[in-house]
Amino acid sequence: MTDTSAGPQTPHIEIFVGSCSRNPLGGSVTLQSNNPFDLPLIDLGLLMTEFDLFTPLEAIKKAYRFVQAPVWKDYIILPTIDLLNMTTDALDEFIRNTAGPVGHLVSTAAMSVKDASYGVVNTGLLVKGASILSIIDASILPFVTSSHTQAAAYVVGERGADLVKERWK
Numbered sequence: 001m002t003d004t005s006a007g008p009q010t011p012h013i014e015i016f017v018g019s020c021s022r023n024p025l026g027g028s029v030t031l032q033s034n035n036p037f038d039l040p041l042i043d044l045g046l047l048m049t050e051f052d053l054f055t056p057l058e059a060i061k062k063a064y065r066f067v068q069a070p071v072w073k074d075y076i077i078l079p080t081i082d083l084l085n086m087t088t089d090a091l092d093e094f095i096r097n098t099a100g101p102v103g104h105l106v107s108t109a110a111m112s113v114k115d116a117s118y119g120v121v122n123t124g125l126l127v128k129g130a131s132i133l134s135i136i137d138a139s140i141l142p143f144v145t146s147s148h149t150q151a152a153a154y155v156v157g158e159r160g161a162d163l164v165k166e167r168w169k
Helices: 050-067 088-098 149-167
Strands: 028-030 041-043
Touching: 050 088
Parallel strands: none
Antiparallel strands: 028 041
């Protein structure tokens, strides 16, 4: 099985304590039509590989091990869903039906070098083929960082602000 993350020594899971619901979004973003008011078609490409399913399975095991620590006694009475006693097939189905992004999506307008045939923006954060149009957010990151995405988004924002200021001088 191929690990498609940023590397074997990088984080693969994040334990989020709180309530959330599945995001129904379906990795590509395409236009639905030539009407600018039509919503784009978004396919996040979730759970496409064997590794994509292996990671949440392991995350569930690690999360259960984490909350079994003595410090959680009297805070956690019972799990809301007994995932550890599910069959592998039932657990796979549960993951496929409930997995979704939490909000750290990147690469929908990936950055690449100026003359590359791929990528949406160049290293100056200018949209290729447009004049004076920039994208300055996490969508320009060409891959998921091996850190929390928020830090990279701050770097992109700061650098983008500097580039815009330089262009307006």
